[in-house]
Amino acid sequence: MLQSGYINFFNANKCGLYRHFSETASGLDLVDTFSRLRSWKDGRNFEATNPWDPAKNRNKTPCYCHAIHHDNETGDYMLVLWKGDSDKHGPLYGITVNPDGTIEQAVEQTKTKGKKQMIWGRPCYYWVVPELNIVASIKFDNSRTDSAMFQEWVTGCMNFRVPVPEYRVSSTEKGFTRFEMMDEADKFKYYFQFDLSMKSLATSSAEMQNLARRVTQIVRRETVSIKEVDKRKGFAKLFKNFEVPYISAEDNSLRQVELRVEAKPTVKEIETIIETYAADHDSKAWEDVGFVLDKSKSIVWASNYRLTEHISIEDHGKPVFKADHIYANIKANRDRYLGPLRKDLIKKQALANG
Template sequence: MLQSGHINFFNVDKCGLYSFSGKDPVALTLPDTFEKLTEWAKARSFETTNPWDPKKNKNKTPCYCHKVHFDEATGDYLLVLWKGENDKHGPLYGMTIAADGKPDQKPIKQADKPKKGKVVWGRPCYYWVIPKAQCIASIKFENSRCDSNMFQDWVAGSMNFRVELPEYKKVTTDSGLVRLQFSEDESNPYKYYYQFDLSLRTLSTSSAPLQELGKKVTHIIRRETVSLNVKDERKGWVKTFGEIILPYASNKDSKSRKVELTVEARPTVEEIRDIIEKFGSTSDSADGDDVGFVLDNGRTVWAKQYRHSETFSINDDGNDILDAKYLYQTLSANRSRYLAPIFKDMRAAKTGTDK
């Protein structure tokens, strides 16, 4: 059956070892990180690729590594991760774990009778790692999930707590922060820590849609969900609004409330791009937290409309979970076209020319 895939691109803002005062990584950059993650995941049983103990970390979404494909020609990686879930929204699949700790190649569906052995229920997540473009792409299908926060947590958690780094010394502070030291650098004890941060990538400032948007914006809208029963440590309007009691407010018994703030503004194209990348939603949900813009004709447009994204089709051959190598081969057929805007921006940043 032919499936439609949707690709969203993310900037890799940070990846590697950073000193507490440094802006640039000193080691474990994007290619090094995923080389080590790949070696580690291939040597582990399926369940032990979740970097957190589910009994001790109930607030963390279980995430496992199902398959990794590495392309030597480009240096790209295609990861199939498994988001552990038990909700009933959409198709749910079970990964049966064999006696050797490896998952069966063909997952079962909710309606199927589980085979003997443990079953890990969840959904696949597909991520394309492109070190030469310093970016990550998530690939979304109807039966898969995209969760950029989970992906960032999985990478950082695996590197901090599970992947062996014999060239470094590790220490965990009382607050849970993992600090590292180069083995031969005794003069800088535990000066470094690992970071992995992504941000949504928008269209180039020179693109026609963003240029047209820049001419029409009159207001900026910030939409967030405010918790009503948990102490909110955030500063500014979000925290303040959570304390305001309004008459006739809906969902009085709810644990949270959706709040929108509209501010009059005339941002430049560069500022619009920065706003989208910092505050634009990365969620699959249509009604999640996001940032939007009111135009001079009164119409509202949301940030996700200006993501750097692509669509494609792939034949799943009757498989619910796509093979990592097969998916990568399909994507690589149009790799140059997909990545052209990114490489253009990278060249512009180097030369200091307008994007």
């Protein structure tokens, strides 16, 4: 069956070892990081690819690595992660873990039989393009995208699991992982960072230019926890100051908050807003950032201006794509997918060079 999905692109703002307040990496760049992740994953049993101890991190969503594929010709990496999941939004899948740590083909929950150990979840697909310093998430109906989880998984693996013998690695009192060079002349302390931001349409596009002309307000929506506030403090007190009818915090620990601010952002500022705040979630959620347009007063959400491409792949009746199979399809269309990114990069380099 042919499965249709879409590709969202992200800027890899940071990947590597950084000193405090530094913007320049001193090692473990995008190529080195994912090369090490691939070597570490090979031969490791499935459960051991979750970088967090489940007993000590019960509030953190478990994330496992199903496969990492590397293409020698392009230098790209294709990752299939497994997001531990138990919600009911769409089909749920289970992976059987054998006594030796190997896994079997994922099976839809409604088709599972027997009492074998299962890890429930959904696949997540990520395409890493070191050539352009870009990461892309690939979303199908039966998969998930979670850029925050992906960043945490990469960071967790590099901090706690992946061997880096050329560095001295230690933990701080607050639980951060610190890297130090073996060279005694370099006395600095480094910390691994992996930071992504949504890739927006090029600022030169007609859509972005038209949006900038029409924006009158910026909208920010958040879900705020008031569980710890004492009745009339914090957000509760703020609501009271604005004379908003308010029910005691005791009845509910969460409130949906919307803030609208009059603004006429430039195209560049809109690009920054989109790349920083555009929502990256699979289902409808309250949290988002958008723009109120003149006359119509309608809201256009920032996520509508993400740089997106469509993709179609034959699944051969399997619920999870293999990493090399999905990448073969991407590689066949790679120039088309990356064309807009290359053009945008050339324009930005031309502007930077005057």
